[in-house]
Amino acid sequence: MTKDIIQLTDLRKRFGESEIIRGVDLGVKRGERHALIGPNGAGKSTLFHLISGLYKPSSGDIRLNGDSIAGLAPHLITRRGLSRSFQITTIFPRLSVYENLRIAAMARHGRRYALFSLASKATVINRDTDELLELVRLTQARDKFAGDLTYSEQRALEIGMAIGPGADVILLDEPMAGMSREETHYMLNLIRDITQGKTLLVVEHDMEVVFSLCDRISVLVYGEVIASGTPEEIRSNGRVQEAYLGEVPA
Numbered sequence: 001m002t003k004d005i006i007q008l009t010d011l012r013k014r015f016g017e018s019e020i021i022r023g024v025d026l027g028v029k030r031g032e033r034h035a036l037i038g039p040n041g042a043g044k045s046t047l048f049h050l051i052s053g054l055y056k057p058s059s060g061d062i063r064l065n066g067d068s069i070a071g072l073a074p075h076l077i078t079r080r081g082l083s084r085s086f087q088i089t090t091i092f093p094r095l096s097v098y099e100n101l102r103i104a105a106m107a108r109h110g111r112r113y114a115l116f117s118l119a120s121k122a123t124v125i126n127r128d129t130d131e132l133l134e135l136v137r138l139t140q141a142r143d144k145f146a147g148d149l150t151y152s153e154q155r156a157l158e159i160g161m162a163i164g165p166g167a168d169v170i171l172l173d174e175p176m177a178g179m180s181r182e183e184t185h186y187m188l189n190l191i192r193d194i195t196q197g198k199t200l201l202v203v204e205h206d207m208e209v210v211f212s213l214c215d216r217i218s219v220l221v222y223g224e225v226i227a228s229g230t231p232e233e234i235r236s237n238g239r240v241q242e243a244y245l246g247e248v249p250a
């Protein structure tokens, strides 16, 4: 089995005349935390949409665990063990925190679940939901409407929804967007915890977060990966310094 759990090969995406993803080769190793960074409009969200199945590639390949998932529908990709969160909030505001997470926990058992008896279904799902509540640190808020949570609690719930189905690979799109320093710190610890033993691919603009959280970083500029490496390698890369104009922490 390949070491790369996600493998992109000469991946391209065109919208009409414009090629937004221009021949991306990228490997994400099993068990690593990998950041995808790049200036606004570089194509980071587009790349996430391609990996998670929201967009179909114009050409090239996407492999998950060695198998091609290029062009598969999002729910089929989730079933193969890849979940993502979105920049926009995807929780159900008029359901409680517990009910939201219960929906995500139900997705964990897929078709196998239909074979359980009613009683064991309830037991397994309640256990998984309690575990999720604790993992995203929302046990105190379990009975609140999701819509009444603070902003950072909503983002934590959203991450819970993304990991609920039990994915090995988690894609997070700007998890720190709009957060204060304190909230960022809280979220950073939470992400460290929930991605323990899993693979994380994260798009994030906060360079301090990227450099402290991730094992490897890839830099996307105008639809091309200009560098991929450890934080040290990325920090000392001339092309990255040029693209970032000193935003990379020393």
Ligand SMILES: Nc1ncnc2c1ncn2[C@@H]1O[C@H](COP(=O)(O)OP(=O)(O)OP(=O)(O)O)[C@@H](O)[C@H]1O
Binding pocket: 015, 020, 038, 039, 040, 041, 042, 043, 044, 045, 046, 047
């Ligand atoms: N559906 C679409 N149709 C046409 N152009 C699109 C579409 N989606 C994205 N683009 C274009 O692709 C380019 C890359 O957009 P994308 O949102 O992927 O960048 P990004 O790196 O995620 O930016 P940001 O950091 O600002 O979120 C932009 O120029 C955008 O206008």
